[in-house]
Amino acid sequence: xxxxxxxxxxxxxxxxxxxxxxxxxxxxxxxxxxxxxxxxxxxxxxxxxxxxxxxxxxxxxxxxxxxxxxxxxxxxxxxxxxxxxxxxxxxxxxxxxxxxxxxxxxxxxxxxxxxxxxxxxxxxxxxxxxxxxxxxxxxxxxxxxxxxxxxxxxxxxxxxxxxxxxxxxxxxxxxxxxxxxxxxxxxxxxxxxxxxxxxxxxxxxxxxxxxxxx
Numbered sequence: 001x002x003x004x005x006x007x008x009x010x011x012x013x014x015x016x017x018x019x020x021x022x023x024x025x026x027x028x029x030x031x032x033x034x035x036x037x038x039x040x041x042x043x044x045x046x047x048x049x050x051x052x053x054x055x056x057x058x059x060x061x062x063x064x065x066x067x068x069x070x071x072x073x074x075x076x077x078x079x080x081x082x083x084x085x086x087x088x089x090x091x092x093x094x095x096x097x098x099x100x101x102x103x104x105x106x107x108x109x110x111x112x113x114x115x116x117x118x119x120x121x122x123x124x125x126x127x128x129x130x131x132x133x134x135x136x137x138x139x140x141x142x143x144x145x146x147x148x149x150x151x152x153x154x155x156x157x158x159x160x161x162x163x164x165x166x167x168x169x170x171x172x173x174x175x176x177x178x179x180x181x182x183x184x185x186x187x188x189x190x191x192x193x194x195x196x197x198x199x200x201x202x203x204x205x206x207x208x209x210x211x212x213x214x
Contacts, residue, residue, distance in 0.1 A: 001175045002052075004161065004183035008035040010045050012186035017049050024052035026105070026127070026163065026183045028083065029059060040076060047077035053125075055105045057083035066093035067100075074102050081124060083107045086114045091121040098122035105161065112146040119151065119158040125181070130174075131164035140164070141173045148178050168192045 002023035005013050008031040016022035032039045058069030070082035081103040084090045094104045105125040106118035118126045130140025159180040171182045
């Protein structure tokens with residue numbers, strides 16, 4: 001399974017890259033805003049440290065506008081992927097961008113039918129949002145299971161990015177279901193390292209080592 005960082009914070013991304021555990025990055029306008037920088041500047045900074053895919057999202061609502069934005073984003077770095085919303089116009093844009101060999105990531109996916117449409121349109125990636133489904137009392141991981149079943153049945157090449165992950169269990173469950181990628185905020189990534197028994201064990205070993213030196 002590949003791990004993407006869902007952030008526009010360059011330092012958080014750098015830390016994950018330094019560990020060898022960051023395979024790509026996903027961003028959106030809200031994350032860009034939190035970075036305090038303009039989109040082009042921050043994406044170019046990220047591209048200097050991340051070799052894998054970097055998803056960049058625009059705000060156009062019609063296919064022509066989405067394609068225009070996508071063509072501009074693709075100039076910023078060779079590993080840029082254009083995020084496209086799951087709408088009729090979005091699927092039209094995905095088809096057009098695919099014909100131009102520009103990779104796409106269909107975002108705001110909340111059903112298996114939407115994921116299937118995105119794959120049929122030629123999306124490189126599809127991003128179902130599990131946390132937001134959980135927020136409205138729907139089972140986000142059940143959606144991942146449905147999508148993976150369908151994609152496996154038909155050997156669909158579109159990769160599934162499990163998005164809106166809220167905790168390490170989302171990542172683990174996604175891996176068990178065979179999802180290709182989990183994208184996560186820095187705080188979720190950090191939580192994956194932690195376990196109280198690990199901390200307790202390290203403390204005990206240090207204590208015993210100190211005793212043995214006396």
